Amino acid sequence: MEDINEWKGITGQLVTFKKEVKNAEKITFVGSPGVCTPFAELLAYSVRDKETHFIPLLNARDCHQFEEKPYAMVLNEEISNPKDSDVVVLLGGISMPKYDVDTEDAKALVSDILKEDGLLIGVCFMDMFSKAGWLDKIDFDCVIDGTLTGVVKK
Secondary structure, eight states, X not given: OOOXXXXXXXXXXXXXXXXXXXXXXXXXXXXXXXXXXXXHHHHHHHTTXXXXXXXXXXXXXXXXXXXXXXXXXXXXXXXXOOTTEEEEEEEGGGGSGGGOOOHHHHHHHHHHXXXXXXXXXXXXXXXXXXXXXXXXXXXXXXXXXXXXXXOOOO
């Protein structure tokens, strides 16, 4: 994969994500529970006019749809159906060694829920998909990768 666009900050990430999903109507995020969930909420907020879902790890039987509340995007309580998604977003947390997610299982899930002409997008930080070797094993249409740096001031 080659770099095609640079962005900065949270706003840059959200604008880039919105641009990449184009006119998709249904987007499903797949990520680690807890850590990836708030990032999926933030990305879902940027495309709140679309139907968005979240699958923890690869457990499609525990998929829930996001709904917009006045204070945030939240996952509703009912199990939802991720099938026929226009876009599937794999979040970098699932490629972390502690979750032991097999790329073949991830590809099988994507194949099961993504429309035939749909997009597979990776969203990660710190080059996680590359470090985990997933770029060689999964055919992403694009990866939106950010680097976090920070400082503490007193």
